[in-house]
Amino acid sequence: MPTMHTFVQRVASVANLNEYSVNPNSHWVNLKGSWTTHIVTIVVFRFLFGVIPWSTPELSWTLTNLSYCLFQYIMFHGVIGTPFEVNQGAYDNLTLWEQMDNGEQYTPTKKFLTVFPIVVFLLSTHYSYYDVATFIINFTAILIILIAKLPAFHRVRFFGINMGQNDYN
Numbered sequence: 001m002p003t004m005h006t007f008v009q010r011v012a013s014v015a016n017l018n019e020y021s022v023n024p025n026s027h028w029v030n031l032k033g034s035w036t037t038h039i040v041t042i043v044v045f046r047f048l049f050g051v052i053p054w055s056t057p058e059l060s061w062t063l064t065n066l067s068y069c070l071f072q073y074i075m076f077h078g079v080i081g082t083p084f085e086v087n088q089g090a091y092d093n094l095t096l097w098e099q100m101d102n103g104e105q106y107t108p109t110k111k112f113l114t115v116f117p118i119v120v121f122l123l124s125t126h127y128s129y130y131d132v133a134t135f136i137i138n139f140t141a142i143l144i145i146l147i148a149k150l151p152a153f154h155r156v157r158f159f160g161i162n163m164g165q166n167d168y169n
Contacts, residue, residue, distance in 0.1 A: 023091060057128075077097055110149070121139070
């Protein structure tokens with residue numbers, strides 16, 4: 001069990017992963033429709049927040065950015081493990097982001113998933129007319145997402161969050 005003064009811990013490395021084995025938990029991210037799904041998600045978020053009667057375009061874009069960042073954080077960085085029994089538990093303590101492409105950092109899918117939130121941030125900033133308050137909110141959300149994607153934070157856990165059962169030993 002980590003002590004309270006342990007702020008940053010590194011998850012044990014995945015040993016003996018076959019380069020050619022397919023992880024069904026993260027394989028879908030590289031398929032053709034996956035990228036389109038992110039674009040459709042933004043359109044749906046923007047539409048849903050745009051039809052709220054009291055909502056302004058500035059608020060709609062800010063809520064769209066915040067919702068997408070929350071969606072991406074939970075999906076790629078918040079949930080650990082895999083629901084499938086593959087690779088003798090090698091992926092049990094890794095997030096989806098860490099499982100993707102067997103841990104390689106600069107693959108086309110990871111580049112897209114890094115650039116796309118930046119584009120949404122720029123759209124939300126532009127359509128909120130560069131208002132300082134909404135800029136700070138949007139910038140904070142995108143900063144959290146981008147920090148989680150940095151290679152320096154691959155398999156790093158802060159304050160014991162997302163530590164798997166085997167990582168405490």
